[in-house]
Amino acid sequence: MKLSKVDEAAVVNVKRINYMLRFANDEVTVFKNWVEENAHIYLTRGKRTAAVTTSGGLDLEMVEREIEKLSELPEDPLYVPVGGPPLFNYMEEEKNFEKLVDIVKTAIDAAGARSAGVARLVYQVVNYEDTTGRSGHYAVNKMYMTMRSFAGDLAVTSAMAGRDFVNSKRIGEVNSQLLNLARGLPKKRVEPRRATVVLSPLVAGHLMGEVVSHWTNAMEVISGSSRYAVEDLGKEVASPQLSIVEKTYDPASYGYVPFDFEGVTPRRVEIFQRGVLREFIHNRRTAAKFGVESTGHAIDGWVRPAPSHVEIAPGDAPHDVEAVMSEAKSGYYIHNNWYTRYQNIKTGQFSTVGRDLAFEIVDGKPAAVVKFIRIADTLENLLRHISALSKAVEQVYWWDMPTPATAPYVVIESVGITT
Amino acid sequence: MEDLLNKAIDYGLRLGAQYVEARWQIDAGRVVGLRNGQFEFSHGYKWGGVAVRVIAGGGLGFSATSKLENVMETVERAYKLAAAGGRFRKRPVALDGGKPAKLKYTIPDFVVEPLELLRELDSHVDGGVTMRRFVSSVWTTEKFIITSDGGYVYSKIPRVYVFALFIKHAPGGSLQRDLFAGGVSLEALRNFEKTVEEESKKLSVLLERAKPIAPGRYDVVFSPEMTGILVHESVGHPLELDRIMGREGAEAGESYIKPGDLYVKIGSDLVNIVDDPTVFDTYGFYLVDDEAVAARPKQLIKGGWVVEHIMNRQYAALINKRSNGGARASAFDREPIPRMSNTFLTPGDWDPEEIVRDTKRGVYIASYTEWNIDDVRYSGRYGIFEGYLIENGELKQPIRGFLEVDTPELWSNVDAVGKDFKLYVGTCGKGNPMQGVPVTMGGPTFRSKSLRLT
Numbered sequence: 001m002k003l004s005k006v007d008e009a010a011v012v013n014v015k016r017i018n019y020m021l022r023f024a025n026d027e028v029t030v031f032k033n034w035v036e037e038n039a040h041i042y043l044t045r046g047k048r049t050a051a052v053t054t055s056g057g058l059d060l061e062m063v064e065r066e067i068e069k070l071s072e073l074p075e076d077p078l079y080v081p082v083g084g085p086p087l088f089n090y091m092e093e094e095k096n097f098e099k100l101v102d103i104v105k106t107a108i109d110a111a112g113a114r115s116a117g118v119a120r121l122v123y124q125v126v127n128y129e130d131t132t133g134r135s136g137h138y139a140v141n142k143m144y145m146t147m148r149s150f151a152g153d154l155a156v157t158s159a160m161a162g163r164d165f166v167n168s169k170r171i172g173e174v175n176s177q178l179l180n181l182a183r184g185l186p187k188k189r190v191e192p193r194r195a196t197v198v199l200s201p202l203v204a205g206h207l208m209g210e211v212v213s214h215w216t217n218a219m220e221v222i223s224g225s226s227r228y229a230v231e232d233l234g235k236e237v238a239s240p241q242l243s244i245v246e247k248t249y250d251p252a253s254y255g256y257v258p259f260d261f262e263g264v265t266p267r268r269v270e271i272f273q274r275g276v277l278r279e280f281i282h283n284r285r286t287a288a289k290f291g292v293e294s295t296g297h298a299i300d301g302w303v304r305p306a307p308s309h310v311e312i313a314p315g316d317a318p319h320d321v322e323a324v325m326s327e328a329k330s331g332y333y334i335h336n337n338w339y340t341r342y343q344n345i346k347t348g349q350f351s352t353v354g355r356d357l358a359f360e361i362v363d364g365k366p367a368a369v370v371k372f373i374r375i376a377d378t379l380e381n382l383l384r385h386i387s388a389l390s391k392a393v394e395q396v397y398w399w400d401m402p403t404p405a406t407a408p409y410v411v412i413e414s415v416g417i418t419t
Numbered sequence: 420m421e422d423l424l425n426k427a428i429d430y431g432l433r434l435g436a437q438y439v440e441a442r443w444q445i446d447a448g449r450v451v452g453l454r455n456g457q458f459e460f461s462h463g464y465k466w467g468g469v470a471v472r473v474i475a476g477g478g479l480g481f482s483a484t485s486k487l488e489n490v491m492e493t494v495e496r497a498y499k500l501a502a503a504g505g506r507f508r509k510r511p512v513a514l515d516g517g518k519p520a521k522l523k524y525t526i527p528d529f530v531v532e533p534l535e536l537l538r539e540l541d542s543h544v545d546g547g548v549t550m551r552r553f554v555s556s557v558w559t560t561e562k563f564i565i566t567s568d569g570g571y572v573y574s575k576i577p578r579v580y581v582f583a584l585f586i587k588h589a590p591g592g593s594l595q596r597d598l599f600a601g602g603v604s605l606e607a608l609r610n611f612e613k614t615v616e617e618e619s620k621k622l623s624v625l626l627e628r629a630k631p632i633a634p635g636r637y638d639v640v641f642s643p644e645m646t647g648i649l650v651h652e653s654v655g656h657p658l659e660l661d662r663i664m665g666r667e668g669a670e671a672g673e674s675y676i677k678p679g680d681l682y683v684k685i686g687s688d689l690v691n692i693v694d695d696p697t698v699f700d701t702y703g704f705y706l707v708d709d710e711a712v713a714a715r716p717k718q719l720i721k722g723g724w725v726v727e728h729i730m731n732r733q734y735a736a737l738i739n740k741r742s743n744g745g746a747r748a749s750a751f752d753r754e755p756i757p758r759m760s761n762t763f764l765t766p767g768d769w770d771p772e773e774i775v776r777d778t779k780r781g782v783y784i785a786s787y788t789e790w791n792i793d794d795v796r797y798s799g800r801y802g803i804f805e806g807y808l809i810e811n812g813e814l815k816q817p818i819r820g821f822l823e824v825d826t827p828e829l830w831s832n833v834d835a836v837g838k839d840f841k842l843y844v845g846t847c848g849k850g851n852p853m854q855g856v857p858v859t860m861g862g863p864t865f866r867s868k869s870l871r872l873t
Contacts (some may be wrong), residue, residue: 021504022851024665031504033496034483034752038466055466056485062447066463069449073534074458101503116668118851148669157669192634192873223454224550225586303452303460339791343802344595346550346586351800353791355672372798374791376821399670399851418873419798419823 005067008082010042010130011058012261017123019097024116026108033097040261042302045070047079051302078222078285084294085265087128087136090258094123095141095165103168107147110172113179117147118399119168128263138258146398148356149175154182154369156356157336159202161254161397161404178321178335182357186368190360192418196331196387197375198324198361198411201394203337204312205405207352208244211379212307213402214345216271216279218286219304225345227380230290232277238383240275243313247406248297254397254404255309257299266296266308272383281305311406315389324390324409326364332373332417333359333366338400348379351418377416385413423487424469424565427494431473432567434498438474438514439567441490442709443467444751448558451533455551456541461534464558468751473497478505479512479733483752514732517741519570519711526576526704529605533557536608540583543612545619550586555579562709570711578603578702578857580844583615587622594622595788596804601702601844601857618786621805625817632806632820634873638781639822640774640809640866643841645784646764647860648801651845653826654685654692655762655860657796658719658727659745659849660734662757671849672794675826676725681738686723686830689767692862693718694729696744696760702844703762703858707744709755714744719762723830729757749854756850764862767836771864774835776812782872783807783814784822797826803872821873829867837864 020032041052041063050073052066100119108115125139144161145168156178160166199207220226228237246269247253259265262284270278282290283298283305297305317327325333340352354373359366375382390408397404424441431439445467452459468485471494480501484493505511533555544551557579564572580601587594596618600611641649657674661667664678676683695716696705706714710732717727728734731746734757746755775783785805792799801822807814842861848854 018852020851022666023507024668025509027509028478028504028507029666030479030481030754031500032481032754033500034470034481035485035489035493036752037485049460051460051462053462053464053466056468056487059465062463062465066461069461069463072532073461077457098503101507105507116665118669120851146669150668223552224588225552225584301462303462338794341789341791342595343789344586344593346588346595347593349789351789351791351802353793353798353800355794372793374800376800399853418800418821 006043006045006070008044008131010082012040013127014038014040015125017094018120019100020118020120021100021104022118023104026115040301043067043070044079044082047075048073049076049079078289080284080288082130083132084134084263084284087134087259087263089136090138092139092141095121097121099165103145103165107145107168107172110169111147111149111175113149113151113175115147115149117145119145128259130263134263136259136263140256142254144254144397145171147171147175149179151179151183154179154357159396159398161395163252163254163256178357181366182369185366187371188360188368189371189419190373190417194414195417196328196411196413197415198328198331198333198409200335200409201407202396202398203334204410205396205407206337206401207382208312208407209307209310209401209403209405210340211383212244212246212271212310215348215379216281217305218280218282218290221280222286222289227346227348228277235277236275237277238272238275239386241315241386241389242272242275242383244271245269245311245313246271246281246307247311248308253309253406254395257308260296261298261302262294264294264296264298269295281307307403309404311393312389312408312410314391314393314408317388317390317409317411319390319392319408324411325359325361325366327388328361328411329364331361332370333361334373350379351376372419374418375415376418382412382415385415387411387413420563423490424563427471427490428565428567430491431471431494431498434495436473436475436498440472440710441565442470442751443563445561446558446750448556449533450554450556451537453537453541453553469493470751471497472754473501474512476502476505477508477511478502480504481754512733513736515736515741517712517732519566519568520707520713521571522707523573524706526603528559528577531557531579531605540581540612540615543616544585545616545623547587547623548585548619549588552584554582564709564711566711572707572711574707576603576704579605579607581611585619585622587626589626592626594626596622599844602700603704604700606700607702625805629817629819632782632818632872636869637872638778638866638868639870640778640781640783640864642785642864643839643861644786644843646862646865647843648787648790649829650692650762650764650862651759651860652792653796653799653829654719655694655759658725658729659757660728660730663728664734664737667849670851675795675797681728682725684724685827686720687833688722689833689836690720690723690830691765692720692763693765694759694762698761701761701842701859703760705760708746709748710742710746712742712744712746717743717745729759731755731757747856749856753850753852753854758849758856759847759858761842761859763842763860764836764865766838766840766863769835769837771837771839774837774864774866775809775814777835778809778866779811781809782818783809799824799826823871823873829870832867832869833865834868835866839863
């Protein structure tokens, strides 16, 4: 690279070795491996900035072309000089992908029902270097498994995520337990109404991940698309039952990274503390605009900070699906969700479709299986009406979740429900 | 590149594979963002490599590398994974016996600077909009596919894509509108600045004037934009054969069409729906799919009956058919799976205005906001961005609310199909890892009777 043509540069080489075993109808549909080797380059001249990504190694011709383009760009209103604290090195050995076959077999056998799913193992190796002389590298493993089991038109999905091979037998056992709970119950549809809702860790993690990603992300605050403004920091904006921490810093988290695209080590971020909005997540660019330090959340690039792992703090309700339904007394249990869409991201008016088992709860017990249920409400209403959380948490991640999460069961009052 | 791909095929066969497919793909371009009129980012990219798919030992293996020097190692890995997975199958993976295509085609390149494009579009946004965001990508996809049974396809297709998001936030309420444009030539952008101007103006008007609809059943007249999302979600996706057979069961889901009952009636006699990749100048255009099968129009629904599905070679073989060229891979490191391209309701013989005039008490839905559908594609919900009451054949009060509809009801109640036609741009998601592929969706104005609005 001809550095004379730019003032500063940072290079982040990311190599991801991915193995994925997918299965359906109790047999392997495809066993995949893909190796991504991308060089991400950040360039500045004056306050003009640009990024380049090339795969298979550094493509100098492409970089030269982007350098030429720099002079045509306007100044970047969020420009900050390249720099930051010293980096450190952290290396793990790559785990053996051949174990995935046995992991999947174990889960299917434990479910005892027609099953489909995926087991994914990722080994991520990152090297960082910039023109201030900072450099560092790391290598981490992560794995998640999702399995959906079917019995007639009933289905249930369980998912586990972590930094080592997951306990797949447990995934099958949970699916089996929930299908047994549903067998023999009448099936019904819902009419639009407000009701108490019990969310599984999968659904709770999904929805709180949406909140953190869209509303407590400093870039969205700057853009004006977040519900929150800087003035909201320190205000009570959610139920006092709710505390959420961004946990990318924690080596036990599925979303753990030792440092981000700006070479900054992620730190613990208290997003909500007993209902009070405490902090936003930042990269160095947004942090400078707010007059604070980066929280280390330039996760996938330089433009927009992003959460990599959120944790909802546990409460004191029982951590068992039947016991938590008993505590809720009446309403609905939603086990999984997908297709979350916003009518308006700023007001947080959204709906999400319940999939897999949903129970109508009467007198603390599952009384019917509900077909075709949606949560149709605002994120704010959900945040403000949390009434209980279970006393343990699970690390979950699957295909449709915006952010990996560690979450308990969550009970929310007066939630908009529709068919 | 051709030599390298041929060597990969030969090596895979020597290892003992029954079938080997090698695909080189490069996507190169620039994506730019503009936020509230200010520069947000400029990101040049060039990513690509070689993917190898192998059938061996009864299983299917896939491996991809972005380093050309690692291609032979990638073949070995794909072979090893296929054999490992094959031991865990009840019946071996097999492909249809169709003859793959031999074709080279290139779509003429065009020049557009994404930042300049966005600045021009931004200048057309109504001043009353509170937050506006644009993203544009201009790129070229170049592919070379060779298969062990004779497939040989080279293609080079340029594309442009624009996404716009507007929010009007006022003390009395808040509204959001998302717009998309895209295609394989600059024709895709023709009059888009006018769309930006008109749609951004509507935010203030609708925020002020639209009233919640009284919940109930109405005869609903759908614009081509609505036709598009309804066709895509409730017909295109559930007719993907891999989904019907359960392959996507844990993630994108299965289908209301079941493996034992593939050819069912889901609509009235007026409902005819096609998926056609060969419509030139569309965002979903291609001539040969990513298994080297020649593309052709797929008549998904004829007279309300399911008559064809979106297939790849593996799932076509399962029902003793030949693939209809529906397999697409979004990038070099993604496997080809059955996908939509340009999916539309075919026009009928009504003037669209005549459909409205013929409606005594109903609703005209021009565009949508939030929408979603369950994972077997049966129960859909579509938020109304712009809609009007129809009283005695005339558009009246703007309304807001939701259409909540089951797929068979939506299509069975169709009693009028217009002769107008328009396609709308989207990025369709499916697969794990996620594959977003360029598509269009649309058709004519149509009416479906007695649907539930809330």
